[in-house]
Amino acid sequence: MGSITLEHVNKSFGEVEIIPDISLEIEDGEFVVFVGPSGCGKSTLLRLIAGLEDTTSGHIKLDGEDVTGAPPARRGLAMVFQSYALYPHMSVRDNIAFPLKMAKMPQAEIDKKVEYAARTLNLGSYLDRRPRALSGGQRQRVAIGRAIVREPKAFLFDEPLSNLDAALRVNMRLEITELHQQLKTTMIYVTHDQVEAMTMADRIVVLNAGNVEQFGSPLELYKRPANRFVAGFIGSPKMNFVDGPEAEKHNAHSIGVRPEHFTLSTTAGAGQWAGTVNVAEQLGSDTFLHVEVEGLGLMTVRTDGEQTFRHGDKVYLTPDANRIYRFDAAGLALQD
Amino acid sequence: MARNASVQTKVGFTVLAWTVALLLFSPILWTIVTAFKTEAEAIATPPTFLPLTFTLDNFGDVQDRSDYIKHAWNSILVSVGSTLLGLVIAIPAAWSMAFAPTKRTKDILMWMLSTKMMPAVGVLIPIYLIFRDLRLLDTVHGLTIIMTLINLPIIIWMLYTYFKEIPVDILEAARMDGAELWNEIVHVLVPMAIPGIASTLLLNVILAWNEAFWTITLTSGRAGTLTAFISSFSSPQGLFLAKLSAASLLAIAPILLLGWFSQKQLVRGLTFGAVK
Amino acid sequence: MATRQTRTLARTMMAPAVIVLLIWMAVPLAMTIWFSFQNYSLINPMMTGFAGWGNYEYVIGDPSFTQALVNTLLLVGGVLLITVIGGTFLALLLDQPIWGQGVLRILVISPFFVMPPVAALIWKNGFMHPGYGMLGHLFKALGLEPVDWFAQYPLFSVIVIVAWQWLPFATLILLTALQSLSEEQREAAEMDGANAVNRFRYIILPHMARAITIVILIQTIFLLGIFAEIRVTTGGGPGYASTNIAFLVFRTGILSNDIGAGSAGGVVAVIIANIVAIFLMRAVGKNLDA
Numbered sequence: 001m002g003s004i005t006l007e008h009v010n011k012s013f014g015e016v017e018i019i020p021d022i023s024l025e026i027e028d029g030e031f032v033v034f035v036g037p038s039g040c041g042k043s044t045l046l047r048l049i050a051g052l053e054d055t056t057s058g059h060i061k062l063d064g065e066d067v068t069g070a071p072p073a074r075r076g077l078a079m080v081f082q083s084y085a086l087y088p089h090m091s092v093r094d095n096i097a098f099p100l101k102m103a104k105m106p107q108a109e110i111d112k113k114v115e116y117a118a119r120t121l122n123l124g125s126y127l128d129r130r131p132r133a134l135s136g137g138q139r140q141r142v143a144i145g146r147a148i149v150r151e152p153k154a155f156l157f158d159e160p161l162s163n164l165d166a167a168l169r170v171n172m173r174l175e176i177t178e179l180h181q182q183l184k185t186t187m188i189y190v191t192h193d194q195v196e197a198m199t200m201a202d203r204i205v206v207l208n209a210g211n212v213e214q215f216g217s218p219l220e221l222y223k224r225p226a227n228r229f230v231a232g233f234i235g236s237p238k239m240n241f242v243d244g245p246e247a248e249k250h251n252a253h254s255i256g257v258r259p260e261h262f263t264l265s266t267t268a269g270a271g272q273w274a275g276t277v278n279v280a281e282q283l284g285s286d287t288f289l290h291v292e293v294e295g296l297g298l299m300t301v302r303t304d305g306e307q308t309f310r311h312g313d314k315v316y317l318t319p320d321a322n323r324i325y326r327f328d329a330a331g332l333a334l335q336d
Numbered sequence: 337m338a339r340n341a342s343v344q345t346k347v348g349f350t351v352l353a354w355t356v357a358l359l360l361f362s363p364i365l366w367t368i369v370t371a372f373k374t375e376a377e378a379i380a381t382p383p384t385f386l387p388l389t390f391t392l393d394n395f396g397d398v399q400d401r402s403d404y405i406k407h408a409w410n411s412i413l414v415s416v417g418s419t420l421l422g423l424v425i426a427i428p429a430a431w432s433m434a435f436a437p438t439k440r441t442k443d444i445l446m447w448m449l450s451t452k453m454m455p456a457v458g459v460l461i462p463i464y465l466i467f468r469d470l471r472l473l474d475t476v477h478g479l480t481i482i483m484t485l486i487n488l489p490i491i492i493w494m495l496y497t498y499f500k501e502i503p504v505d506i507l508e509a510a511r512m513d514g515a516e517l518w519n520e521i522v523h524v525l526v527p528m529a530i531p532g533i534a535s536t537l538l539l540n541v542i543l544a545w546n547e548a549f550w551t552i553t554l555t556s557g558r559a560g561t562l563t564a565f566i567s568s569f570s571s572p573q574g575l576f577l578a579k580l581s582a583a584s585l586l587a588i589a590p591i592l593l594l595g596w597f598s599q600k601q602l603v604r605g606l607t608f609g610a611v612k
Numbered sequence: 613m614a615t616r617q618t619r620t621l622a623r624t625m626m627a628p629a630v631i632v633l634l635i636w637m638a639v640p641l642a643m644t645i646w647f648s649f650q651n652y653s654l655i656n657p658m659m660t661g662f663a664g665w666g667n668y669e670y671v672i673g674d675p676s677f678t679q680a681l682v683n684t685l686l687l688v689g690g691v692l693l694i695t696v697i698g699g700t701f702l703a704l705l706l707d708q709p710i711w712g713q714g715v716l717r718i719l720v721i722s723p724f725f726v727m728p729p730v731a732a733l734i735w736k737n738g739f740m741h742p743g744y745g746m747l748g749h750l751f752k753a754l755g756l757e758p759v760d761w762f763a764q765y766p767l768f769s770v771i772v773i774v775a776w777q778w779l780p781f782a783t784l785i786l787l788t789a790l791q792s793l794s795e796e797q798r799e800a801a802e803m804d805g806a807n808a809v810n811r812f813r814y815i816i817l818p819h820m821a822r823a824i825t826i827v828i829l830i831q832t833i834f835l836l837g838i839f840a841e842i843r844v845t846t847g848g849g850p851g852y853a854s855t856n857i858a859f860l861v862f863r864t865g866i867l868s869n870d871i872g873a874g875s876a877g878g879v880v881a882v883i884i885a886n887i888v889a890i891f892l893m894r895a896v897g898k899n900l901d902a
Contacts, residue, residue, distance in 0.1 A: 054616050054617070071615070073511055078513075085503065087506060087528070346708075353716055360722075360723060361719040362746075363723070366734065381744070382753075428625035429625060429628070432621075435622075453889040455837050455858065457877070459641055461871055462641075462875075492629060548728040548729055553862070563728070584733060
């Protein structure tokens with residue numbers, strides 16, 4: 001079991017309010033991602049749940065039990081750190097066994113569990129090595145192994161993939177998702193990378209300046225962002241925003257169009273907005289065009305990889321009428 | 337400078353450096369060779385360099401005359417004892433300051449350092465009187481307490497600078513893994529800080545071993561350490577030059593060896609981490 | 613990090629260290645100050661009661677105090693001069709490409725590990741003794757009259773011994789600082805056309821300035837309290853010729869059993885040390901922020 005409830009959680013360091021007031025309900029077995037720009041308070045929020053920091057006010061409940069004042073050791077949660085935080089003086093085996101040793105489990109049982117975890121994570125042949133003799137990916141696995149052996153109520157991940165190279169990151173992303181499907185234990189995962197959030201989460205919490213901007217499934221966030229911040233943060237490349245007269249045509253303070261929601265033409269006049277290609281980024285599968293649109297500014301447009309464009313090419317854009325996001329002056333999404 | 341110097345320059349510098357170094361080392365060298373000479377040869381004119389008659393008698397005589405072994409044992413007890421006691425007090429304190437710093441941590445550290453700067457003579461008289469009244473004069477445990485107190489700031493400072501280099505993540509991981517404070521310190525912090533703790537231990541044993549104010553003023557016979565032992569040779573000893581050398585060699589040899597191993601830590605410890 | 617719980621624990625764990633040091637610092641010092649205003653002599657138990665500034669007038673007014681103060685300054689200043697200049701020179705030398713660097717370092721650092729009474733006795737009997745000391749032999753070989761160092765130049769002799777002990781310390785710290793100067797910076801200066809003298813003047817010396825400051829301050833703290841070297845060589849004499857403040861307090865308080873006057877001298881020593889300490893703390897404190 002591992003449902004986590006935050007009730008009006010506030011965290012201040014002296015005068016500085018990091019988290020003004022957050023209430024969240026995370027269900028047992030859910031994979032929840034906290035995502036937001038750096039300094040948004042997502043790591044602090046995770047550390048509050050872990051018990052590594054204490055709340056200034058408000059309550060944190062695990063399975064309905066109030067653990068607000070409990071030290072981390074008593075919360076029964078496991079955490080995977082960005083730096084992996086492996087014990088450098090212990091072998092991989094002892095690293096993984098450490099939480100069990102702390103729980104005073106009999107040695108025979110510890111051995112069994114460590115063996116099992118090592119097999120699951122393909123660490124079998126490294127058990128007697130020291131962490132410094134491992135690669136980044138292997139260290140990451142040891143950190144995960146150390147977390148799973150004690151069968152915690154929930155896993156907390158603090159930007160676990162940010163120290164890995166791009167290829168490995170994609171692999172570990174899959175492994176963690178598989179692990180979740182296998183264990184069905186609650187996981188909270190902190191990242192600044194919206195791709196990780198979209199691909200891994202059951203539900204995403206978008207944080208900005210210590211506030212929850214939106215809490216929902218990845219597609220919900222993509223399709224119905226609650227506000228301009230979420231709209232701009234979720235989705236890659238970023239949504240294009242247009243203010244002024246063009247937005248007023250849609251009865252909004254500003255409108256947003258995702259790069260993938262344009263129809264592109266090279267025929268003169270065959271589009272609402274005319275522009276000039278500034279830079280064309282070719283990825284093979286897709287091409288991202290940075291188009292200087294007359295009177296509206298720079299827009300990113302996604303098109304298929306077959307077409308080639310050059311700096312200075314004239315293009316004509318038509319936003320998909322059904323997929324124009326509208327926002328009011330406060331940045332909140334306007335419902336149709 | 338001039339990393340790819342010519343061989344000539346290198347020879348020149350090498351000769352110069354060795355000359356200066358040997359001059360600086362010559363008093364110690366003199367002590368070593370004289371310790372193995374006969375008394376007559378030690379004061380011979382012109383002086384000999386290596387002993388003509390190699391003898392170990394001086395060491396035996398020194399032991400018979402002043403009981404080297406007793407004094408050395410006292411030195412070991414006081415220097416090791418005070419350092420271990422200091423570590424027991426300092427490890428928790430350094431943990432606090434390195435991993436749970438508050439606004440006042442820096443002030444406390446500076447204040448601790450300032451206690452080290454109080455000149456011993458400023459408190460000699462009260463300590464002497466207190467020791468006299470508590471019958472601690474000329475006792476090993478009395479001296480150990482004083483030595484712990486005078487070296488405690490250095491021990492705390494050194495440990496603090498070493499602990500600061502340990503990522504706090506790892507201690508937090510231990511907490512998440514269910515370790516209570518005791519286990520966090522015993523199973524994670526101390527094993528990780530072993531090199532730092534060992535350096536601290538070494539430097540403080542050396543400092544305590546060579547401390548020559550309190551050891552001389554607070555002891556007379558029973559609890560005398562090697563500094564007191566050697567001071568007993570300070571009266572004019574014209575005829576006992578070889579024995580004096582033997583005694584000196586016995587007093588400095590153990591620490592000289594330890595010192596050679598701990599040069600780097602010495603810099604860090606004595607500059608309170610200001611020069612690394 | 614830091615939850616309330618951790619902070620409470622931290623305070624508890626720091627308490628023993630803070631408390632013992634607080635007692636160590638406050639109680640004896642308070643007693644010294646108290647005694648310094650008392651008529652208190654172990655020899656003359658009839659002499660009791662409040663002395664006012666009497667002890668201070670007695671200690672400071674005595675010509676021996678002025679001499680001890682001058683001796684203290686000469687001792688500290690002389691040793692600093694020798695060790696800082698010599699240490700800089702030695703550090704630069706040891707930083708050159710030379711054969712046997714490791715062994716050289718060990719030879720140079722060794723005097724620091726020699727306990728003060730041993731250092732003093734080796735110099736006194738083996739080197740400075742007019743009859744059979746090595747310097748005596750050397751002078752005779754050169755056809756000069758051997759010098760009775762401790763009789764003729766007592767303070768200078770003490771300075772030589774103490775400088776010999778502290779030169780390794782200065783060298784080692786300056787060498788460490790020197791080696792932390794990046795190779796690139798030196799090479800950049802070389803590319804910019806700076807010759808050896810200019811590189812020393814504009815690159816190396818400024819880089820070492822901090823380390824030199826620290827050497828001066830730390831040594832000053834230790835040098836103000838020089839005791840054993842005087843105790844086993846000259847005993848402060850002849851007369852008061854090699855008595856410094858520390859030794860004067862010992863002489864007055866312990867040897868002459870005048871607790872009141874000795875304490876007054878102790879307070880003066882504390883005040884002098886504090887003036888130095890303020891500067892040292894600033895230098896070290898700056899480093900804490902960095």
